[in-house]
Amino acid sequence: MKRICEVKEITAEIIVYRYSQEKTMNYFKAKVGRLATPSVCEMSSTVVRQLAKDGLMDDGKEDLLGPARIKAACEMLSQYLSSDMYTTLLASYDFDALHAHIQSIQAERAVFAEDSAPAPKAKRGKTQTQNGEAAEKKRKAPAKGSNGVEKLKKVNVQGMSKISSFFQKPK
Template sequence: MKRICETKEISADITVYRYSPQQVLEYLQMKVSRLAERRCSKCLESLLATGRLRSACDLISQYIPQDVYTSLLSSYDFTALEAYLKAAQAELFNLAAADMNKMEAKESGQKSVDNKKRKGQQKPSQGVEKLKKANIKGMAKISSFFQKPGK
């Protein structure tokens, strides 16, 4: 209670507490900085530190009310991180669109080549092959069966 409330001792036996949004914010900022703290000294890049701060805020947000979370987020400057993430997302979107266009072009090219191969290389059925081998000398054409008799 002492970490998030203002205290006042009225007497030796009585201490009163009053909720302090400012103390809550300072306490949460301390927690965020502890969560975001990197144990390895190799990483000094500010963008990564800002990303760790944002992740720590998001983790803490699961345990605090939305309005407190909003005030916690507004106490930090995440503009550089958000700009970087938007640029990275736009780049990924462009790369995905380019890959999709390449894949569609490749597939449409393959389909036209496959269709040409299929049309030129299709084998006739067994029945057609047997008819080609049949002796048709002296046989009447099929159209003669549909004419009037006597002609």
């Protein structure tokens, strides 16, 4: 409680705590700082994979790697924070260069995806046979009945009365 609240000791037995937004943010920043250290951050394979996916693990990106680790630490901590507290925590850091880098990578990926995507195929009209006539669409064969139904079809029912006759009133 002392980490996120202002403490006032009225008497030796009575201690009063008052929530402090500033102390809470300082506490969370200390947590983020500890989680953003390379030794702790690299223990999470998910974080390392995300940093590599964003191209931040490459040589020459050290200036962006620090803010990326901080943002990843904030995202890890956000699992335990309210959304308001998370947005306040993110607002306390400067991620402008990181956001610009990620947007440029996403734009490059979008261009690459457009170039490598296959061209949409035109809808097929009716295909024509060799005689020039329009071929009909192939239809599915009717579904086959179950084994029990197939066996009942083979039974000789001549001379047997219908089931409905058992439920009629006797004459």
